[in-house]
Amino acid sequence: MHKYPLNEVPIDLEPWPFDNPASDYRILRGNPRASGRLDHGSSEGQHRVGIWACSEGAFECTELGDELQTILSGRLTLTRVGGETIECGPGDSVFTRKGERVVWDVHEDVTKVFFTYNRDGKPD
Numbered sequence: 484m485h486k487y488p489l490n491e492v493p494i495d496l497e498p499w500p501f502d503n504p505a506s507d508y509r510i511l512r513g514n515p516r517a518s519g520r521l522d523h524g525s526s527e528g529q530h531r532v533g534i535w536a537c538s539e540g541a542f543e544c545t546e547l548g549d550e551l552q553t554i555l556s557g558r559l560t561l562t563r564v565g566g567e568t569i570e571c572g573p574g575d576s577v578f579t580r581k582g583e584r585v586v587w588d589v590h591e592d593v594t595k596v597f598f599t600y601n602r603d604g605k606p607d
Contacts, residue, residue, distance in 0.1 A: 496518035496519055497518060497520065498517070499519045500517070501517060503547070506544040506546075506547060507545050508543070509543045510540065511541040511542055512540055513538075513539055514538075515539065515587075517538075518536050519534055519535040520534045529600065530599070530600055532599075533596070534555075534594065534597075535552075535595050535597055536594040536595075538589065539589050539590065541589065542587055543584065544584070545584050546579045546584075546585060547599070548599040549601075550599040550600075551578050552576065552577055552579070552597040553576040553595060555573060555594045556573055556592070556593065556594045557572070557589065557590075558570075558572045559590060559593050560590065561586070561587060562585065562586040563579075563583060563584075563585055565584075581601065581603075
């Protein structure tokens with residue numbers, strides 16, 4: 484069992500570069516660096532649970548699955564391209580849908596826990 488305490492950043496994360504062509508990442512500001520850990524599932528699986536962290540900066544991407552995420556530490560603004568803007572901090576949860584184009588604007592280094600479900604069952 485994994486615990487995900489607020490305002491604590493795990494130290495056992497591996498680099499997760501912004502290089503997945505399916506996500507079509509585009510850096511918009513700064514030099515954000517992401518890292519993560521899968522606690523359940525695999526990068527090719529239908530379900531994934533884990534931790535993700537990112538340094539300050541902004542990027543745009545396409546979500547690869549339906550994802551529920553809860554911010555553990557840091558602050559960011561999530562903007563759905565063509566839609567709403569959501570301010571997020573510790574304890575806030577947000578849901579994104581597969582195929583949705585979003586901008587992640589990380590104001591303070593962020594750590595989140597996530598559950599991703601790939602509803603069509605096909606790996607991206």
